[in-house]
Amino acid sequence: MTDDxxxxxxxxxxGGELTVHRLGFGAMRLTGEDIIGRPDDEQAAREVVHRxxxxxxxxVDTADSYGPGVSERILNxxxxxxxxxxxxxxxxxxxxxxxxxxxxxxxxxxxxNQVLASLDRLGVDSIxxxxxxxxxxxxxxxxxxxxxxxxxxxxxxxxxxxxxVSVEQLDLARDIVDIATVQNQxxxxxxxxxxxxAACEEYDVGFIPWGPLYTVDDDGVGGVxxxxxxxxxxxxxxxxLAWLLHHSDVTLPIPGTSSVDHxxxxxxxxxxxxxxxxxxxxxxxxxx
Numbered sequence: 115m116t117d118d119x120x121x122x123x124x125x126x127x128x129g130g131e132l133t134v135h136r137l138g139f140g141a142m143r144l145t146g147e148d149i150i151g152r153p154d155d156e157q158a159a160r161e162v163v164h165r166x167x168x169x170x171x172x173x174v175d176t177a178d179s180y181g182p183g184v185s186e187r188i189l190n191x192x193x194x195x196x197x198x199x200x201x202x203x204x205x206x207x208x209x210x211x212x213x214x215x216x217x218x219x220x221x222x223x224x225x226x227n228q229v230l231a232s233l234d235r236l237g238v239d240s241i242x243x244x245x246x247x248x249x250x251x252x253x254x255x256x257x258x259x260x261x262x263x264x265x266x267x268x269x270x271x272x273x274x275x276x277x278x279v280s281v282e283q284l285d286l287a288r289d290i291v292d293i294a295t296v297q298n299q300x301x302x303x304x305x306x307x308x309x310x311x312a313a314c315e316e317y318d319v320g321f322i323p324w325g326p327l328y329t330v331d332d333d334g335v336g337g338v339x340x341x342x343x344x345x346x347x348x349x350x351x352x353x354x355l356a357w358l359l360h361h362s363d364v365t366l367p368i369p370g371t372s373s374v375d376h377x378x379x380x381x382x383x384x385x386x387x388x389x390x391x392x393x394x395x396x397x398x399x400x401x402x
């Protein structure tokens with residue numbers, strides 16, 4: 115595969131100033147099993163990051179809870195080994211338990227402590243994009259957002275993002291601080307947050323659909339993706355990613371993997387040119 119398979123015009127300006135190719139890389143899987151601890155082969159994990167940068171990927175998403183802390187550290191180590199400076203987004207606001215739980219923790223003091231840890235693990239003076247991972251029902255949402263605004267004022271982060279929020283919460287946050295991105299679950303067969311995507315389009319806020327490939331093997335979905343893919347010599351995963359890119363100009367898909375082969379296949383999805391007929395077929399999939 116040739117390097118840098120992105121279309122140069124297929125970009126988005128995060129926060130109006132960080133220009134990235136819209137198909138990024140999610141670094142959650144650069145960890146041990148169940149997103150706990152270090153991976154069995156840390157060099158292989160770093161090589162995935164190396165290859166992503168070779169392919170022109172310049173937007174990478176991680177979180178303090180991935181490992182926890184492992185993904186951020188491996189990204190730091192891997193990026194130090196290549197001549198690349200991608201936009202790195204991280205998150206705070208979730209904990210990670212070995213029992214498989216992801217409890218919320220939006221206490222402002224905790225968030226202030228976590229940004230210090232993320233800065234250290236990423237080896238940077240300021241984080242390009244730091245996102246509130248999930249609203250905490252035990253903490254006032256606006257108090258949590260104020261903590262991120264304070265981090266930005268302190269120069270610890272350049273841009274603020276939100277994750278797993280409603281339109282109402284997005285609007286509340288925008289009254290406190292500029293919001294550069296929203297990261298909610300969204301894919302070809304799960305479109306429960308269409309209203310949030312519409313708001314992001316209106317506000318020129320980047321929309322990062324997490325779980326972009328979660329439904330590709332579901333009944334009633336995989337077959338349709340395969341049908342469209344046949345005309346483009348593309349896999350169902352590539353078609354699902356291409357749909358996200360074609361569906362809205364503000365989407366920033368971040369498919370994650372620990373495999374170089376899967377990474378290359380995912381990035382190649384940016385070259386799949388879907389027709390209006392293809393889009394009508396894919397839009398006709400019954401959302402979950």
